[in-house]
Amino acid sequence: xxxxxxxxxxxxxxxxxxxxxxxxxxxxxxxxxxxxxxxxxxxxxxxxxxxxxxxxxxxxxxxxxxxxxxxxxxxxxxxxxxxxxxxxxxxxxxxxxxxxxxxxxxxxxxxxxxxxxxxxxxxxxxxxxxxxxxxxxxxxxxxxxxxxxxxxxxxxxxxxxxxxxxxxxxxxxxxx
Numbered sequence: 001x002x003x004x005x006x007x008x009x010x011x012x013x014x015x016x017x018x019x020x021x022x023x024x025x026x027x028x029x030x031x032x033x034x035x036x037x038x039x040x041x042x043x044x045x046x047x048x049x050x051x052x053x054x055x056x057x058x059x060x061x062x063x064x065x066x067x068x069x070x071x072x073x074x075x076x077x078x079x080x081x082x083x084x085x086x087x088x089x090x091x092x093x094x095x096x097x098x099x100x101x102x103x104x105x106x107x108x109x110x111x112x113x114x115x116x117x118x119x120x121x122x123x124x125x126x127x128x129x130x131x132x133x134x135x136x137x138x139x140x141x142x143x144x145x146x147x148x149x150x151x152x153x154x155x156x157x158x159x160x161x162x163x164x165x166x167x168x169x170x171x172x173x174x175x176x
Contacts, residue, residue: 010104010122011040011063014112015093017070018046019054025110029061035117044095046070068095096172107170121171 012032016025029041042064045055049070058065071092079085096105106121108114 009040009102011042011099011102011106012037012122013042013044013096013099013105013107014110015044015068015095015107016046016054016058016110017049017092019051021110022054022057024112026057026061028108028110028112028114031114035114035119037117037119039119039122040064042066042099044068044092046092066095066099068092068098071095093170096170105170105172107172 014025014028016022025043029043032041040063043058043062044066045058045068047067047069050058055065069092071094073079073087073090076085079087093107096107099105104122106118
């Protein structure tokens with residue numbers, strides 16, 4: 001398990017809602033470790049959705065496995081239009097906000113492969129020895145998109161719908 005002494009608690013996280021993404025999640029964890037990350041790697045798992053063998057493999061590969069409630073968007077019409085009814089449980093990622101013990105979280109979909117270090121997503125901008133996210137970039141950054149808890153959420157626009165963001169890579173930063 002990655003050590004976190006006095007520093008802000010930060011982590012990389014992913015989510016599994018079905019057994020079918022197990023190999024992707026294991027590959028993601030291995031690729032993060034291969035880059036030499038010093039940060040915790042956790043896996044959110046949808047309650048009662050995964051088999052015991054899958055959970056056992058996740059426990060071996062990740063520093064921590066966290067149960068979150070499975071959520072469904074029930075937006076069948078738009079998901080069918082996209083040809084992706086499997087994305088209905090994507091909203092389960094909101095479980096990230098239950099991880100209140102972390103100051104920064106970089107979320108990566110389970111089908112993400114990391115080829116080089118991306119620790120800079122989690123490095124604090126107050127630590128001058130490490131480059132981090134430059135919060136001064138773009139004055140259009142809105143704290144949490146209007147959510148009540150203080151902090152920032154960084155995400156890329158989605159290609160499917162112009163008024164949505166892609167949730168495959170997210171960075172959540174708490175501002176104190």
